Amino acid sequence: MRLAEIFERVVGPDAPIRFTAYDGSASGDPTSDVHLHVRTPVAVNYLAQSPNALGLTRAYVSGHLELEGDMYTALRRMADFVFAEGVNVSPRDLAAVVRSLGWVKFANRVAPPPQEVTRGRLAGLGWRHSKQRDAEAIHHHYDVSNAFYEMVLGPSMTYTCAVFDDADGALDRVGENDGALEGAQFRKYGLVAKKLGLEPGMRLLDVGCGWGGMVMHAAREHGVKVLGVTLSKEQADWAAKRIAQEGLSELAEVRHMDYRDVPDGGFDRISSIGLTEHIGSRNLDAYFSSLHDKLAPGGRLLNHCITRHRNDLRPMNTDGVINRYVFPDGELEGPGRIQSAMNDAGFEIRHQENLREHYALTLRHWGANLERNWDAAVAEVGEGTARVWRLYMAGCVLGFENNVVQLHQILGAKLDGTDARMPLRPDLG
Structure with a gap:
């Protein structure tokens, strides 16, 4: 049995993509603008080892599975029959593949691509979310290359959800290098500053500060004295240079x-933008208690x-x-779990907002930046890493669009006696 026949049995004869394989077989819609091509038997090995999204990812990242066409469109079309719990291949179909390839080739275990972080690589660094292990996890993702991030994120070097003022207009401008993303990132920082009520002379701590976007915004736009901390040395070095260039060093x-090493007490405000995902479920209570301790009475935290x-889902698949x-x-929690942890740490919850659609738009802009700079990105980090980013960002667009994941901003205040030092009806939109 040829591979295209197996493909057709799994997904049906009317799949809205074109499928071809190294054995010369073909299936699906021959006119489709999405083309999936199995280049070598190694792709089949990966799928035999992991007949699900992991196997497909390994095959694609390593280049043994090729996809021609827009990645987002491909994932959207394939979501119903590929990225489920597993590919539904019957024992009879499996036996046919074995006869076609030969048992030795089929059963041969192939090492994952080097871009994959295996369980053993992190296990030797201690318990999940120990300082040493967290530092390695952050290094893996954020120390890829500052030049690469500049290509993907744009001039703002902001790797968190932007805030758009017009969803339809923002979607129309995706792929155009017109500053729409930069404006939306500036608007996000402005929204955070507004919710925190930043005023000249305040002290702000920005935890997980990335390349210093919020740090520089708060200093430049609001006259706030800001300390940002990050586990990425490359981020810290880049931010230090940019701060000096902008004349904000004072x-x-x-x-x-x-x-965790920032001394407690003394900060008027704390912003945590995109760090909580790296904390771990078991550490949330300690995390928010730590931030509560770092605030002066009457201070605010924007998470x-x-x-x-949902809050009642089973624990995430962390593998x-x-x-x-x-x-x-990385671990994600429902918004209720985040809010409860903040509340139980002593914060009075004052505002909550879901920016789910905005993150889908942000990711679309990042994906368009990557495609625009594809050749330079591959030259900078290698094709395998660039493929990881292409796949991951397109998949995340779908996740936010389909309400699999959301993006929440939650504002908490540390009471000063009985006073939260908040306006009676603040405008936080």
């Missing part, structure tokens, strides 16, 4: 430092993070594609 500082769409290729040891 107000802004970024340190290569674990947030901005990706969330799951899937995202954890192996993108965010090692």
Whole structure:
């Protein structure tokens, strides 16, 4: 049995994509603008080892499976019959593949691509979310290459959800290098500053500060004295240079430092933009208690993070594609779990907002930037890593569009006696 026949049995004869294989077989819609091509038997080996999204990812990242056409369109069309719990291949079909390839070739175990973080690689660094292991997990994803991130993220170097003012207009401009993304990232930082009520002379701590976007925004736009901390040395070095270039060194500082090592007390405001995803479910209570201790009475915390769409779901699969290729040891929680942890740490919850659609748009812009700079990106980080990013960002667009994941900003205040120092009806939109 040829591979195209197996493909047709699994997905049906009317699949809206074109399928071809190295054995010369073909199936699906021959006129489709999405073409899936199995280049070598190694792709089949990967799928035999992991007949699900992980096997497909390994085959694609390593180049043994090729996809021609728009990645987002391909994933959207294939979502119903490929990225489920597993590919539904019957024992009879499996036996046919074995006869076609030969048992030795079929059963041969192939090492994952080097872009994959295996369980053993992190296990030797201690328990999940120990300082050493967290540092390695952050290094894996954020120390890829500052030049690469500049290509994908654009001039703002902001790797968190932007805030768009017009969803339809923003979608129409995806792929155009017109500054729409930069404006939306500036608007996000402005929204965070507004919710925190930043005023000149305040002290702000930005935990997980990335390349210092919020640090510089708060200093430049609001006259706030800001300390940003990140576990990525490359981020810290880049931010330090940019802060100096912008003449903000008297107000802004970024340190290569674990947030847990920042001394307690003394900060008027804290922003946590995209860090909570790296904390771990078991550490949420300690995390928010730590941030509460770092605030002066009457201070505020704005927590901005990706969330799951429900609070009662089973614990996340921490051994899937995202954890192996993108965010090692990453964990997401429902918004209620985040809010409860903040509340139980002593914060009075004052505002909550879901920006799910905005993150889908942000990812579309990043994906368009990657495609525009594809050749340069491949030259900078290698084709395998570039493929990881192409696949991951397109998949995340679908996740946010389909309400698999969300993005919540939650504002908490540390009471000063009985006073939260908040306006009676603040405008936080």
